Amino acid sequence: MIFTIPNLLSVEELETIMTTLADSEFVAGKLTAGRQAKLVKNNQQVKSGTLESQKLKQIVQDALKKNTLFQAGIRPKKIHSLLFSRYDAGMSYGRHSDNALMGEWRSDVSWTIxxxxxxxYKGGELAIEGADDEKYYKLAAGSAVFYPSSTLHRVDPVTEGTRFVAVGWVQSRIRDPGDRELLFDLDTAKRGIFAKYGKIPEVDLLGKSLSNLLRKWAE
Known part of the structure; x- marks a missing residue:
């Protein structure tokens, strides 16, 4: 399941992030790429372990944790990796899929804010491949797209200006993407029925099914 969250970050959070990025040290993005991805990764990233990187990560992690759509759509167990990337003119990230394991954590869902x-800036679209098509994403500042880490994707070359993004990976409590989508659909239906009709028996049945599926699938 691929979905977007508009305005994940507030105007104030974006201002703080961009001000912090201006004072941050950037290093070659290849330093955090797998062996094959190094061949196609051409960007810069905020140096890890610095006070600036910790401040940036905390802002994004807090925004994700309080967002109900992120919680319902991904069922996160651990937000385990987070990078802040810069693409100047001529930079890109060629076709690749993300590593299955990052340290001790599995990458189930990838995201770009x-x-x-x-x-x-011109260019710099995120392209995500499907079975018979491609989808392109170049969202408003503060908005995010979430997609399975197993997909092939790329960042097209930036031809003018500078592209700034935060990218990260999550291990979900629900390993299978189809199961996550089913739970999301049931949860959305339950919330919609409750908002319209209140706590009717159908809401209780949907809640029971959601709970029992979570017991069955959760890790």
Missing amino acids: FLNDPLS
């Missing part, structure tokens, strides 16, 4: 105005 767009940090600056899409009109401030």
